[in-house]
Amino acid sequence: EEAALQRLCRRARTGKEPAAARFYREEGNRRFGRCCYGAAVRLYSQAASHELPGSPEVSLCFANRSAALFHLGSFEVCLEDIARAQSHGYPDRLLPKVLLRKAECLLCLGRLQDAADTLATVENKITMDGVMTSPTHQTLLKKLSQLKSKISEKESCPEPKQEAHGDTQRESEIWEENGSISGASSSLSLKFNTERGRHLVACQDILPGQNLLKEEAFVSVLCPGEGDSLLLQDSSENTWDTQVTNADLYCHRCLKELLASVPCRGCSYAKYCSQNCADVAWEQYHRTECPLGALLLTLGVFCHVALRTVxxxxxxxxxxxxxxxxxxxxxxxxxxxxxxxxxxxxxxxxxxxxxxxxxxxxxxxxxxxxxxxxxxxxxxxxxxxxxxxxxxxxxxxxxxxxxxxxxxxxxxxxxxKGSDPKLREKTSDxxxxxxxxxxxxxxxxxxxxxxxAQAITIMQELGSGEGAVVSKKPVRLATAFFPVLSLLNHSCSPNISVSFSGTAATVRASQPIPSGQEIFHCYGPHRCRVRVAERQQLLSQYFFECRCQACLDELESDDNSVSVRNSFCCPSCQASMQGEDVLSCSNEACALSVSRERLLWRSGHLQQQMKKALELLRDSKADEAIKMLLKCQMDAKSFLSPEHLLMGEVEDHLAQVYATLGKWQEAARHLERSIQIVERHHGPSSVEMGHELFKLAQILFNGFAVSEALSTIQRAEEVLSVYHGPQSTQIQELHEMKTCLLELPRNILQRT
Ligand SMILES: [Zn+2]
Ligand SMILES: [Zn+2]
Ligand SMILES: [Zn+2]
Ligand SMILES: [Zn+2]
Known part of the structure; x- marks a missing residue:
């Protein structure tokens, strides 16, 4: 089986391959030529990860990436990349061009003196290099004089300094740390008995939204993401793909979103947000993991977490x-x-x-x-x-x-020190x-x-990201050990919610918890989404049979509201369908029957079509996306109950497309229908509801529907602050929208 493992490992490539670097750089240049700067940045990052540190090639990657970053307006990061290019031995003859970019960045950042100094260096360099008849030199000189005049222009009329933005006094939350459980609030206490094991109990009354635990993961490992299915394909030796995965998007140590990543010195897999993260990761674990890269990817994230833990x-x-x-x-x-x-x-x-x-x-x-x-x-x-x-x-x-x-x-x-460095026989097995x-x-x-294992999830933006309304879905980012969070027992209707920022988890009460009551986390799917039988099946991996109140109620009552909501209807007469393996129409006159397998296949197909529609939207083919979604809706209506979650999803996607087109009223109409369904499934104060309300607020805001927008903002704020706290970015964004609406001049209000 060793040979088999080796063969498998060959498919997971973590080594540095110069040919791959060339491929990615050329792809990057192509995107750059088409002004797709975000994609170009990612491809140059891929290229850099395949080059050897300190080589002229890697410096070229950083220089190219700095150009794309400049176009994206990320001036600070652009400057970092220019410095990186220089420190990796950027060719001297090409330096003037890069230095001009540096000057331009400094100019945009308002650092006039630094910009002028940089220009002086360029000027010196150009005169030192002597004859300058080539056209490149001519353009350089032209650019130089343009920049010089821009600087003097700016010096003569300084822009009014932007007011310090961060003066919004953020409400500080009540927080008193527990003396005996690290990171926990003093409203909790640790209990132990043989029946329930270790568990946390409220030792005073807790309000919804109250912060209960802030915990940094003891260890976390980034999940490679959707692209990892590629590992299973037999790819021919020399193909690389330009698909982006989590491994390219997030820092492998702190999980921060990456713009211009710092590659590992030894492998093409690990990427970091900064040199500091790269150095710390190397010291703590990556020096050992780096040569094992392919093996760890092949054996899976649990083995990787186990190794990193020790x-x-x-x-x-x-x-x-x-x-x-x-x-x-x-x-x-x-x-x-x-x-x-x-x-x-x-x-x-x-x-x-x-x-x-x-x-x-x-x-x-x-x-x-x-x-x-x-x-x-x-x-x-x-x-x-x-x-x-x-x-x-x-x-x-x-x-x-x-x-x-x-x-x-x-x-x-x-x-x-010196734990016997005696040499062992290399041949010893x-x-x-x-x-x-x-x-x-x-x-x-x-x-x-x-x-x-605790999954670290984040809400990842879907689609092009250029629309005014951002659609997000939860994505598993990493697998981690949180020893304190792990103390919580499971319930299918939990009384807390967990959110993540980087590798830190925050636990908040999602409902009032009276003193003496146990704190429950939900390990599996929420009771709204899945029927009790399936839920218990999923939870069996945790070696227990759930006996939470939600499960007991559902098992007893037999009135299966979830399955009623998420049920199928008769493709011929739209009456409800009943049965297990074979479902029959409840309308006696019709008596049509269909296998469950067939219906599940249809809903799978429907989901694929919806995914395709979103891809069309991403390629800026909004009209085609609408056509496709309307077809999906017709199809869905013919076999799903009107309250089925997928019906809501179609409406949600339609709203997204209309929002991209700036048709705010249509967008709002579809989203309101989606919200009705989400409310019925997840409840009016669920986090899912919060996200839907947030989207609706954005749409109404963009459409200048002032009073509706204000009331939706209010509702969204009420729901989301329970889950994410008053300081979260979503709440801040809602506040900004509200302020903006309240300050709108009257004439704009009258115009609408
Ligand atoms: Zn980092
Ligand atoms: Zn490495
Ligand atoms: Zn349960
Ligand atoms: Zn029927």
């Missing part, structure tokens, strides 16, 4: 806890012999050691100790799964040993005792992840 913790801490767990296992065996009941033995354990994961002072910190104590449920995984996990972990450790990374893995972190400890911990983490 690298972040360091060998000393890992071995301390692994040894401790061995002692504990002995205790457990004794206890089990006595009670024959693992839950009771757990009790015995807490008797001596307090709540698992807490330190000696009884504090629960966001530490490796807490991560180590998350439940691996080792006895509940099926043997095949455990075996596969073990093979993966061993493959990683063997590769580390082969690549001579062992010293880096162990020395870099171990607190006591056996893992060293230290790597065996690392492997044991990694296996534990892989198993833990099945129940404890």
């Amino acid at each position: 690298l972040m913790a360091g060998f000393a801490e890992v071995s301390r806890l692994v040894e401790w767990s061995h002692d504990d296992d002995k205790d457990l065996c004794n206890a089990e012999a006595r009670h024959k009941h693992p839950s009771e033995s757990l009790d015995a354990r807490t008797g001596t050691k307090g709540i698992p994961g807490c330190n000696d002072n009884g504090q629960y910190l966001s530490s490796y100790q807490a991560v180590f104590n998350l439940l691996p449920h080792a006895e509940k995984h099926c043997p095949e799964h455990k075996f596969l996990c073990m093979l993966s972990v061993v493959a990683i450790c063997k590769k580390m040993q082969e690549a001579g990374l062992e010293a880096a893995v162990l020395n870099q972190k171990s607190s006591e 056996e893992l060293s005792p230290e790597l065996k400890i690392m492997a044991e911990a990694m296996l534990r983490h892989v198993l833990q992840l099945q129940c404890n």
Whole structure:
């Protein structure tokens, strides 16, 4: 199976390939020529990631990218790239052109003295270079004199300084930190019992929107994103595609959105928002991960998280806890012999050691100790799964040993220096005792992840991004360990919501929580979206049967409101359809029957068509997109119930297209229909509702429908502040819209 793994790894390319660099740079030049500067920036970034650091080629990539950034108006980032090009040995003869760009940037930023200094350097350089008869030199000189006159122009009439923008006094939130749970509010307390395990309970009354927890991920790994399906295709040796994935869009360390990425010095995969992130990531984990890139991509994100976890913790801490767990296992065996009941033995354990994961002072910190104590449920995984996990972990450790990374893995972190650097026989197939400890911990983490992995999601913008209304959908960005967030038990109707910013999670109450009540997080799909039977099926990966109030109510009442809302209707007479595998029309006179499979195929097809319509919109073919969506709507009506979520989605997309065309009234009409459906499915104060209201506010704002806009802004604000807090960008944007509307001069109001 080693050969098979190697073959698989060959499809995931993380090495630097000069031919790929050439391909991406040419593609970038092509986009640049067509004035698609955003795409050009991304392609030059791809090219840079395939060039060797310090080579003239990589400096050319940065210089080209700086030109595209200049056109995008990102002057600060443009300056950074120019500096980067220079530090990587940009060819001297080409320098004047780049320096002129630098001067122009400085001019745009209002830094006149710096701009003048840069121009002086260029002038010197050009005269030093001597004869200047070539046409390029002539254009350079022309540009130079243009810039000089611009500077003197600006100097003579300085622009009024823009008022400091950040003076909006942001309401500070009430926040009192918990003394014994790191990052948590003092309104929570940590409880433990054998039935519910560890859990958090409100120790005072909590208001909706109140901040309950702010936690930085102990470790997080960026998910490669949708493009990773490509890894499964057999691609011929020399093709690269220009598709953009999460791996190109977000910093591999801090998850910040990338504009001009800094490539890793060793691989073409890792990209960072800044040199600092690149350096810190290298020190903490990437020096070990870099040569393993393809293997980690092939084995999947759980293995990658497990490896990064032990690298972040360091060998000393890992071995301390692994040894401790061995002692504990002995205790457990004794206890089990006595009670024959693992839950009771757990009790015995807490008797001596307090709540698992807490330190000696009884504090629960966001530490490796807490991560180590998350439940691996080792006895509940099926043997095949455990075996596969073990093979993966061993493959990683063997590769580390082969690549001579062992010293880096162990020395870099171990607190006591000089942990015997004795040379081991290279031919030995056996893992060293230290790597065996690392492997044991990694296996534990892989198993833990099945129940404890937290997805970091963000709302990603869809479509061209050039429309006035931004449509967003939640996207899984990374997989992470959040030891404190992991304390929350599950309910299908949770009383909190979680949002992410970079690698930090914020938990807010989504409803009033009286003192004494447990805090619940929803691990799976919300009860509005999925029927109880399917929900329980999905939750089985967490090794429990959900007995939350929502599930109990639904199981008991049998009135399945979700399935009624998301049901099919008869393609012939539009009456409702009933049945499981084969559905029959409820209208006796009709009696048509169709297989569920067929209906599911139709809704799958419908979703594909809708996706195509959005692609048309992205290619600025709005008219065709509308035609396609109207066809989708006709099709949907013929077999879906009027309240089906997909019916709402079609309306939502139609609204988006009309908004792109500036037809605000039509857009608002469609969006209002989508909102009705969303409200029925998710409830009037759900986060989904908040996002729909936000879009409607934007549309009404753009269409100058002042009073409707104001009342929609009000509603959106009420809902969204519960989920994202008063300081979130969405709330700020709503405030700006409101201020703008209230300040509108009367004459504009009368015109509409
Ligand atoms: Zn970063
Ligand atoms: Zn790397
Ligand atoms: Zn439930
Ligand atoms: Zn019928």
